[in-house]
Amino acid sequence: MAFLREPWPWYVAGPLIGLIVPLLLMLGGKPFGISANLRHMCAATLPSRLPFFRYDWRREGGWNLLFALGVLLGGFAASRWLMPGGYTVGIADATRADLLALGLHDLSGVVPAELFGWEAVLTRPGFMTLVVGGFLVGFGARWAGGCTSGHAISGLASLQLPSLLAVLGFFAGGLLMTHLLLPLLL
Amino acid sequence: MIHTQTYFVVAGVLLGILFIKSEVLSWYRIQEMFRFQSVHMYGVMTGALAVATLGTQAIRRLGVRAWNGEAIVIPQKQLTPHGVRYWAGGTIFGLGWGLLGACPGPMFALFGAGVTAIAVAIASAMAGTWAYAALQSRLPH
Numbered sequence: 001m002a003f004l005r006e007p008w009p010w011y012v013a014g015p016l017i018g019l020i021v022p023l024l025l026m027l028g029g030k031p032f033g034i035s036a037n038l039r040h041m042c043a044a045t046l047p048s049r050l051p052f053f054r055y056d057w058r059r060e061g062g063w064n065l066l067f068a069l070g071v072l073l074g075g076f077a078a079s080r081w082l083m084p085g086g087y088t089v090g091i092a093d094a095t096r097a098d099l100l101a102l103g104l105h106d107l108s109g110v111v112p113a114e115l116f117g118w119e120a121v122l123t124r125p126g127f128m129t130l131v132v133g134g135f136l137v138g139f140g141a142r143w144a145g146g147c148t149s150g151h152a153i154s155g156l157a158s159l160q161l162p163s164l165l166a167v168l169g170f171f172a173g174g175l176l177m178t179h180l181l182l183p184l185l186l
Numbered sequence: 187m188i189h190t191q192t193y194f195v196v197a198g199v200l201l202g203i204l205f206i207k208s209e210v211l212s213w214y215r216i217q218e219m220f221r222f223q224s225v226h227m228y229g230v231m232t233g234a235l236a237v238a239t240l241g242t243q244a245i246r247r248l249g250v251r252a253w254n255g256e257a258i259v260i261p262q263k264q265l266t267p268h269g270v271r272y273w274a275g276g277t278i279f280g281l282g283w284g285l286l287g288a289c290p291g292p293m294f295a296l297f298g299a300g301v302t303a304i305a306v307a308i309a310s311a312m313a314g315t316w317a318y319a320a321l322q323s324r325l326p327h
Contacts, residue, residue, distance in 0.1 A: 007207055007209050008207040008208060009229075010208065010229030010230045010233060011229060013204055013208030013210075013233075014230040014231065014232065014233020014236075014237075015237040016204050016237075017201065017204050017210075017230065017233070017237075018233060018234035018236060018237025018238040019237055019238075020197060020201050020204075021238035021241055022241025022245060023197055023200075024194075024197060025241070025242065025252070025258050026250070026252055027253055028190060028256070029258045029259055029260075031261050032238075034290040034291040034294070035289075037290065038311050038314075038315040039315055042312050042315050042319070046316065048316070048319070050316075050319045051322075062191070063194045064194075066191055066194040066195045066198065067194045067195070067198040068198060068291075068294050070195040070196060070198015070200075070202060071198045071205065071295050072202060072294040072297055072298035073195070073198070073298060074199035074201060074202020074203040074204075074205070074206070074295065074298065075205060075206055075211070075294065075295030075296065075297065075298030075299040076299065077199065077202070077203065077298075078202065078205075078206035078207060078299075079206055082203060083206060083207075089212045091214045091218045091223075091224065092218055092224045094221070094223045095214065095217055098217070098221060099214070099217060107214065110212045110213075110214075110299065111214070111287070111296065111301055112213060112214070116213070116296075116304065120303070121303060126303075128285060129285055129286055130286070130303060130304070130310065131306060131307070131310045132285060132310075133285030133310075134282070134286055134293075134308065134313075134314065135311065135313055135314040135317070136278055136279065136281050136286075136314060137282035137283060137286055137288075137307075137311050138282075138315040138317075138318070139275075139279075139282075139317055139318050140276065140277070140278030140279025140281070141275070141289075142275070142315050142318040143274065143275025143279075143318050143325060144271060144272050144274075144275030144276045144278075144279055145271060145275070146263070147279060148283070148289040148291070149291050151263075151272075153231075153234055153235055153238050154238060154242070156235055156238075156239070157235060157238035157239040157243075158246075158260050158262075159243075160263050161269070162263040162266075162269055162272045163263060165272035165273045166272040166276035166279075167276065168276065169272065169276020169277040169278075170277075170280040171280060172276075172280055173277040173281040173282070173283065173284065174216075174220045174281070174283050175220055175280075176277075176281060177220075177280065177282075177284025177285055178217065178220035178221060179220075181281070182285070
């Protein structure tokens with residue numbers, strides 16, 4: 001039963017995540033992709049005359065918004081009942097050393113409180129992470145027409161060249177940020 | 187009979203649980219990945235991709251129908267000239283991924299897991315989406 005309250009190794013969790021793709025196809029021909037929800041949320045809440053937001057978001061995105069709500073609920077349930085309390089993610093020692101060198105002090109929890117706590121939002125590192133990071137993710141996902149789920153998983157799974165280009169971009173951007181920009185920004 | 191919409195919530199719950207159990211929603215794991223210091227994230231993504239590919243190709247080749255009997259059509263992303271939108275948009279996304287350490291799916295799971303300040307990132311991602319919409323006609327695709 002300990003298995004139920006511990007993080008799972010990649011060879012258990014990875015394949016299970018992959019099953020979501022055929023599951024959504026079987027449930028109604030839906031392509032796995034989360035970031036479109038950001039568009040649906042804009043269309044639903046922000047009044048706009050932009051053509052990009054003039055569509056029937058309920059009809060097109062209703063299922064996906066429910067799916068995202070499920071992800072939120074799953075995160076709630078699993079963090080509360082399916083994980084050890086107050087644990088620290090078992091990252092590599094080398095990563096730990098790099099992050100401390102970057103100026104972080106406390107590497108406990110699932111994310112560092114110095115970047116993800118409410119009290120961090122108006123500090124430079126917190127603002128960079130949440131506000132700038134969030135903006136780039138939203139902007140880039142729509143320009144590229146998908147995110148990690150839509151391109152790196154379901155797009156590549158259906159053998160699409162555009163998704164390969166997008167995934168190469170994801171890693172180019174991530175490496176550039178991690179190795180060159182992050183030390184300047186945080 | 188349970189409404190189909192309920193199944194989408196259930197599928198989401200399963201994914202949310204897996205995001206937590208696999209730790210892919212952890213900023214630390216994303217940093218570890220971009221620093222090539224562990225196989226963990228690469229293993230998760232390769233495992234997910236292998237199963238997703240097998241499932242998708244099986245559905246395609248065997249002509250499997252959806253639960254409601256409809257034919258399954260897998261939407262194709264259109265290859266644009268030089269694929270500019272894919273690599274350029276992808277790079278912008280990657281810059282954000284390296285900073286925020288969370289892609290859109292994990293953002294929702296983090297909120298559920300009690301990291302409520304991620305709402306700021308979700309709102310900011312909506313602002314980014316809106317900015318794309320405003321610039322769409324002027325950006326190369």
